[in-house]
Amino acid sequence: MATTTLTGATIQQTINDNDIVLVDFWAEWCGPCKRFGPVFETSSEQHPDVVHAKVDTDAEQELAAELNISSIPTLMAFREGVLVFSQAGALPGPALEQVLQGVKELDMDDVRKQIAAARTATPS
Numbered sequence: 001m002a003t004t005t006l007t008g009a010t011i012q013q014t015i016n017d018n019d020i021v022l023v024d025f026w027a028e029w030c031g032p033c034k035r036f037g038p039v040f041e042t043s044s045e046q047h048p049d050v051v052h053a054k055v056d057t058d059a060e061q062e063l064a065a066e067l068n069i070s071s072i073p074t075l076m077a078f079r080e081g082v083l084v085f086s087q088a089g090a091l092p093g094p095a096l097e098q099v100l101q102g103v104k105e106l107d108m109d110d111v112r113k114q115i116a117a118a119r120t121a122t123p124s
C-alpha cells in the first residue's frame with residue numbers, strides 16, 4: 001500500500017476512519033526526512049492494514065503548528081482515533097517495525113482507562 005498525503009482538511013477523518021494511522025511529518029529540504037522516506041514507504045508495503053500517511057510541514061504549516069511539530073521528521077501513531085506515539089527523529093526500519101508492533105498490541109480499553117484517569121486527576 002502506498003503512502004497517503006494528508007492535509008489539515010483530511011487528517012481528522014483519516015484518523016477517525018482507520019484503526020491504525022502512522023503519520024510522517026516531513027519537508028522536502030530535510031535530509032533526515034529524505035532518509036526516512038524509503039523506510040516509511042517499505043513499512044507501508046509490508047503493512048497494508050495500516051494507513052501510512054505523510055504531512056508536508058511546509059505546505060501544512062498550520063496543521064504542524066496545531067500538532068506542536070517542532071522538529072522533523074516526526075512520527076505520530078494513532079490507534080482507534082487516539083494518539084499513542086509521537087517521536088521526532090528518523091527511525092531505522094527495525095525501530096519503526098517495533099513501534100508498529102507495539103501499537104498493534106496495545107490494549108485500547110486499558111489506554112482509554114488511563115486517559116480517563118489522567119483527566120480526572122488533572123484539575124481543570
